[in-house]
Amino acid sequence: MQILVNEKLLEFPNHYSLFQVRDTVAPNADLIICNGTTCACNQTLDGTERIVLIQRGIQPNVDELEALLLARHTPEVHQPLKNATVGIAGAGGLGSAIAIALMRCGVGHLIIADYDVVEPSNLNRQHYFLDQIGQPKVTALRETLRRINPFNSLQCENVTLDCDNIPPLFSEVDVMVEAFDCPEAKAMISQCWLRTFPHKPLVAASGMAGYGSSNSITTRRALGNLYICGDGTTAVQPGSGLMAPRVGIAAHHQANTVIRLLLGIDPIEEN
Amino acid sequence: MEITVNNQQRTVDTSTTLSALIDEMGLDDKRIAIEYNRDILSREQFSTITLQAGDTIEIVNFVGGG
Structure with missing residues (x-):
């Protein structure tokens, strides 16, 4: 046999x-x-x-x-993930956690873009280390992702994203992820992406500051092909900063939404 | 006249612009995405649209953090 x-x-x-x-x-x-x-x-x-x-x-x-x-x-899950390309716009608290989750899951191709460098204030929630301070985030994240899986395709771009460079950089992705910090950038990529690629899902996040109930963070389909993870309202403000647990919960809502979309499963409905 | 905003009926004056509705709702036009009668709008379009009775509008308001 x-x-x-x-x-x-x-x-x-x-x-x-x-x-x-x-x-x-x-x-x-x-x-x-x-x-x-x-x-x-x-x-x-x-x-x-x-x-x-x-x-x-x-x-x-x-x-x-x-x-x-x-x-x-199982092959039914592994093969579609291995064949998939996912774009991640932003490599902060959301983007670094999402990239790590998707790399661990075996997503075959990741394209990650961020303009920033690692700062001490990032370490309370972002997947960086003291010895990476001063490095571009995409350089530091690449190193970490390579330690998890050195074999999958990984494209990291140290760039400030706008509606001119987002479409060419991410045109090949199956699912796009919004992982910015600033609400203006979240609105920018939503308009840009949904208008340029109406058939490609965008998984965004809004409302994950503070230490309110974990259960207030949800995933919903907002409009068109836009999914939003978060509580929708809790912004960063004095007394309600960003902390690892809730940012991580929102990030993993996003990562799981990506996985479900890649497997052809409705991200919202129980199956 | 009646329009639908985020699945709720809302009464607005005739000849209200989309920008005026955004102001009335207390939203910042730089932090939102809008689907207007199934079309996703760019921000430049917000001020050019005059609302019509029966319009269906979905507005997503983003808050900071990530």
Whole structure:
């Protein structure tokens, strides 16, 4: 019988067991994933299994990382994400968290643009580090994203975005993400994007300052192909600054909305 | 005359411009996006549109933070 092991189709005697496959292919493997589930117990195989064998503590190569993501997410989820291109406008509290979530999910192509440099005041909520202060945010974020997955396509642009450069830079994306801080920029990209690419969704955020209830942050379809994550009202003001938890909640609402759009699932309705 | 703004009926004077409606609602025209009878508008269009009875308008107001 033939079994897919670490994404390679290999021949084994009929009724071979999971542990026999491991002992044949990778005797040092101490993590066995069979059909997306970690297996500690031996089992007889029938040839329909997809097996991933991993040795803990060893950095996976491109094929092994692919196999791990595939096993975790299932092919029906992994393949569309791997083939997808997502644009992220802004690499602050929202954009850095969204980029990391999408890279961890295995989104195949990310295009990220931001004009700013990392400052000490960013560290309360943005995914940067003390030793990155002074670097352009896209340079610092690229380094972090590469540590998560060095193999996926990643385009980082150190640029101030406006309605002239947004369409050419992001024309190939399947889904666009608004991750700006300033409300004027949020309005600018919404008008620009929805008018230029009416059929490509824009996932924006509005209202995530302070430490109000987590449950006030929602995802809604606002108009056209515009989705908005946030509570819609809580602006940055004295006494209500931006903090990691709620910015992170809004960012991950956005990231999950992107995933659902890429998988062809309505972002709002329960399925 | 009657128009619909964000799914709610609203009465406005005839010959009200979209810009006047934005002011009346206390909104900043630089921080909003508008869908006017299914068309997404650019900001330059806000002052050029005179509202008509039966218009359907969706307005998104963005607040700062990210």
